Amino acid sequence: MEVLKHECGVAMIRLLKPLEYYYEKYGTWMYGLNKLYLLMEKQHNRGQEGAGLACVKLEASPGEEYMFRERALGTSAITDIFSAVHQHYKELPSDKSNDPYYAKANLPFAGELYMGHLRYSTTGKSGISYIHPFLRRNNWRAKNLALCGNFNLTNVDDIFHEITAIGQHPRKYSDTYIMLEQMGHRLDREVERLYCKSEAEGLTGMDITHAIENQIDLSNVLKRCAPQWDGGYVICGLTGSGEFFSVRDPWGIRPAFYYVDDEIAVLASERPVIQTAMNVQVEDIKELNRGEALFINKKGEIRTSQIIEPKENKACSFERIYFSRGSDVDIYKERKLLGSNLVPDILNAVDHDLDHTVFSFIPNTAEVAYFGMEEGLNNYLNRLKTEQIIGSKRLLDEQELSDILSKRVRCEKVAIKDIKLRTFIAEGNSRNDLAAHVYDITYGSLEPYIDNLVVIDDSIVRGTTLKQSIISILDRLHPKKIVIVSSSPQVRYPDYYGIDMSRMSEFIAFKAAVALLRDRGMENIILEVYRKAKEQQMAGRDLIVNYVKEIYAPFTDREISAKMVELLTTEKTRTKVEIVYQTLEGLHASCPDHPGDWYFSGDYPTPGGARLVNKAFINYMEEEYLVK
Template identity: 50%
Template structure:
């Protein structure tokens, strides 16, 4: 993606179902769980580089012995820092007592992080706050084992203000309105409530306090706690948690917006944000990795029992399509094919744009996440070439010369890698007065391939703000001297903010929104902006459940092609010699390529929750007020 946007976070969890001695004997290491957890984290490093953290819980530790261990890092390489700290605990023990490292009970009792439950997290900070204290997992501590709560997740909640008020009504005094605080304290409150209920129940029956603790461990109903805690949540989420006595859970939002997968056998349970990472970690086939169902929680009880039950009534399933276009790694077999299909679906429109003149058209892409979609585009173009060749051969009726046949059969589309990102220059750039000039040089290009009469087709997987195109890419390409450049986006026009985990909260930053506003003004419809503004203000006064996306009205007077034409006009640098055209994926093409991931609210404005509509309206209000504030 030429425009950088922030990933959602990533989660990883491991639950060992056998004694530690089992893994030492079978796999030759006491670090089996740590290795699997950190491998899952590293394989998902694309989901967040702002920080990382891990927490371990040991089962059945005697009173007075620590049983919860956590480490977090916001260093330059946070995953490695977290792993090194965990590994160091084992290395130190091995150095002092090498003969004891094959004794699972000794390792568990003497080595930090040698637990049966491990939870890891990769952080991308959508609110800009950085530092170790902002890294998951978060810990709510208590002297009672069954009240200790560890939580990490990939989520954004749209109704933090409402949740804050609920906590205040419960008598709490939250330290801020961050969604991580809301989640931890809502879950913690109902965890405490469940503990209190069971304590009172068995106290009336005359059990001792220690006996009651054992009863609570056996009977604590995690599903019931999650139902109570999350019924007011509005947003996209996969949340993982551990309770001090040994229950593990992973919870997914009712619309299935954020992804979550799991695997389990008689040895281990693994949970992760992406499917192929679990396949890699355990070398298991794709069909053995299951999806956590929307609105459900996967619970691994302290006993090792694995269940998945409904927590919130599932809504229409609308998984985030950006996972398929860009965020998730393309090693998933379905995602790989879907990205190729996104490219293939653009073939006819691209060919119409270049008048089917393949002799004078060069195809390329902006590295490197667009490569798979580009392969699909090129394969589709090659199929058209094959059809054309076949038609000419049939039409000739056998009278064509051998030379002409050779010419037809040997023809291939002109495919070149023309742009390369200079990663070293990116790290060299600083926030000084010359920064903009340096940013314009981040991409290098290959000279001497493009001819003056050529049209250059460049595929990008999405055009969000258009900043890099405007300040860098188009200027560099213009030096090649072609007559025309066509920028092709494998994603549709991004018109609305995301509020479920992706850092796209300010509508004014989107080039499609900017283009629509300019078209409104060009066509003398300025009153439309004020009408939408007033409608958004009115919407703020309604209960959230009644929220409607008022910003859709902005785009209704214009076709997608009209907006694309205006985008090309806005992004064309002053003095550029080559003609610029921009082609976007259609909504229909997106859904055909990714049939099972129809979460398209950033393109269509059709949010799966009322909070999404409210965020879109607030974002427009901020635009009209010239405020740079976030909309949630």
Template identity: 65%
Template sequence: MEKNIHEDCGVAMIRLLKPLEYYQEKYGTWMYGLNKLYLMMEKQHNRGQEGAGLASVKLDSLPGNEYMFRERAEGKNAVTEIFANVHKHYRDFSQEQLSDVSFAKSNLPFAGELYMGHLRYSTTGKSGLSYVHPFLRRNNWKAKNLCMCGNFNMTNIGDIFEKLTDQGQCPRIYSDTYILLELMGHRLDREVERNFVEAQKLGLEKRAVTDYIEEHVQVSNVLKTTMQDFDGGYVICGQTGSGEMFAIRDPWAIRPAFYYRNDEIVALASERPVLQTTFDLECNDIQELDPGQALIVNRRGECSLQQILEPRNYSACSFERIYFSRGSDRDIYKEREQLGRQLTEPVLKAVGYDTSHTVLSFIPNTAEVAFYGLVHGFKEWIDKKKVEQIAALGTDPSAEEVYRIIHQDVRSEKVAWKDIKLRTFITEGNSRNDLASHVYDITYECIKPYEDNLVIIDDSIVRGTTLKESILRILDRLHPKKIVVVSSAPQIRFPDYYGIDMPCPDEFCVFRAAVELLHDRGMAPLLDEVYEACRKEVAKAKDEPIVNAVRTVYKPFTVDELNKKIIEMLRPEGMTTPVELVFQSVEGLHHAIPDHPGDWYFTGNYPTRGGMRLVNQAFIDYYERVHRHSERMK
């Protein structure tokens, strides 16, 4: 129900392994790579709607001609805009010229062999075209040009910044993207210079030196000397002006990357179904990049997988599977269905096992697959009861008795509809809140008032804002006997620092509920203790182990106690219908998604030191902000 938490980015890359003439002859256009990149980006639109960009590299261009091209735009329609802008370059040429590969290679921008795309969501609050990837670092030497984009968030950028300044560098901007670009660009410069020295030793001169450099650049050297110290979740993609292409995944496997290669192309994307749909592939045709591994395609089109960093504690993100990734992925579909199915027993308990007077539904659409799982679970339970009831009828049951039993079924309805979008030009508080309550509409008379329980399943409950301002208020108009709100994810208790936009603990309804319970029970001094513990953790030296001191906030309470407090906090004024919350358990999460153990949102078990440090710092910032506010109120 929370549509304002965002995955920061999606990436897409294509390297054409044949001359452009090959694609013109086989597919009817030299724009094959450009068109496929467009499809890949549109299929990942769910991953970034604040901006988009694309870049292309043209091989074998002559001096005096551009060989690296970039287009960027902001807004939800950015993908359409950037490709429309590319095609504007072609509108003054005849169809004959556009079909002439030699003419295109010599005269048209984006008529290249390397393509890279990016979709952006910001996790920093910064906006503007200058923050939209890909980023570009230019140089007169082709091999020193670097274009970079990524799906990442680095948690130790302060340490990296300090390291660079200690070396005498003076970064102009304090951001992980800029610092990563400059650091990688610096290491690329060194790699080029290494080959320059080697070329001179061989007695090469002038253009022959350049040719030697472009043929012998080792991107693996650049990545190994760049990425050793970074802490965070990332997939970093890049292209050089001389035609090298690469993508590297973090050693904890936090962020995903999938690739496909044949004799025509090498392609990479953030999600597997994107490659399947774009290139008409089977699931098993596609591979996932391993932790710390890089996919590298050199200037000659030779593709290799190289282990750049040693794999660390495997922590592939589970929340990505629950919430952000495309549900059309074979495994993700099964996982989400299982998450819903596992909630059958606690939901049955919540409605008193009265399936005859219970209606199942879902909000939002991303919860639909989990809803199917819950429906399947209910159906299995009802079928077992049917068998028991028929067996109890004896050897000579009446047709009426049998019919009554077999007629029992799961009741499900499309109860809520996403109706309008709140327009941001309305700023007056009461008006805005009133309109927010109408974001959803309901199907009237789809349940029996005061008789039917209404079960609504969601993929996750984060802030609870939509529940309070819209969902509960509007569902109450149906006058159900009871509303059961179900989350296919466990309680989200901790912020993320690896690329998902939820960095502050007090944004979570579970955290706020814990804090209120501490005050209610006279246990508020525990917050002071946690604050001091967090300060000790962030003050530790870099070589000392660090723990998540914020977990103590939740220790005094059971899940059920927190659930009841959340309902008390979120219940709209005047609402009388009983409401119950049902969350997935952490054990259930791991059972449904066994290959993605990263669960720090729910447990606080961050896989990296940087994550541990930032969660402690986040509590410190929250605590001090609250106390400053209290002082002003006195």
């Protein structure tokens, strides 16, 4: 129900045949461009603020452009950038626009290497200058670099100080620009190493250029840069000479998948996107391993290389719960498990009274977890029916048997996403009043004052929509009890690896824990955590402890959930409300291969995450708590 901005999406294509091959087989030299459009559009969920693409053309003659880029802002950015590309061909006669030889020699974006990016800002910085891909230009083709990524680094300051110490002067202070300059510097050094080697071998002029482009090894660049990156990332790059690479962080926080055949190599942030765009089976697609990079050189030779030793698997579980497309075969199963694992706690919340309980979901992302919940409830009910039939000490008559078999789980579509508020409504009271109507209800879907109402959502982070809309609108149905179910655990800590969750005061779980400490006269814990966090600010990066955990330590999950209810309901709420959260154990049982749970547990995979959560708590104390 609460839209979270999150990490970006990437897409890369390397055509392994000449453009005329695709024209003869598929009827168009734009095969690669069309596939890039599909890969990006199918990942539209990963970018609402902007999009960009870059293209590299192999074998361009001196004086001809060989690297192209198009970027746009807004929710229609994908359409805008591809429309802009096609504008170059609009006025051409068909004999030229369809001719792969003419396109290769004369048309922009008629190349063999493509890169696409969908942007969700997690830094608050916006504008066309922050839209990927970023370009670093040079008169040497091998020194030109186009870079994009799905990443957030926690140690941008350290990298900035390092590259400025060697004399560089980045034009902007942002992680992408700084990474571009850092990698560009190492790329320059790699080219210069090969230049000296070629010169020593007696080569001159263009022979040196060709030798450099045939021998350049981008693993040398990545092995010098990547060990300094603290965070979750999939970094993608193209060089003007035709090198292609993508590297994944050593914890596996951010996802990347690729597919290769004899015609094309494709990489994207999500697996089903490649399945759909390329019409291939799930077993045909590989996942980039932790700390591994995929390389394709100018000749089209493909290899993978371990750039950094893999660390403990911390693949992001929020990808599985919320961000990635639910059409992935494994994610679909995992989301259903997240719903079914909650059944025992849900039954306890309604006193096992299925006859007088209606089940529903908050549209639209919780639908798959809802199916899992429904399936789990039906399994429970079937066991109950079996026990009643087998446990009977006498032969049941037809009516008794019919009564048992007719018992069912009552499922209705109760909540309906109705409108999206426009931002021009700025006045507080008016905006709050309209916010209460973002969701509508199906009237008559339950028996007032008799039926319980259970609604499942994928996550409850800030609680804003619950308070402003969901609870009040459900209350109009007059259920006996409202049970709000979250298929994910309590979100207690900020994320620093791509998801837009950075301020402690945003989390309803944190607000509830602080309120409980105050209620019980335990404010000394809040001040003690602040003191500890301040004291360790100057500690070494590997010695950082997440002291914010101590805010939650005195309380059970149930106590925090109960306090949330107090904070999210008003005196106008007539129905009793309960919130049921997924447990950490239930999460890991559902998503066993994606154990990254730092936003729930506080166990950050990198030192930078622990350092920043303490800094977020210090900011909360100094900006909000201590001034009250």
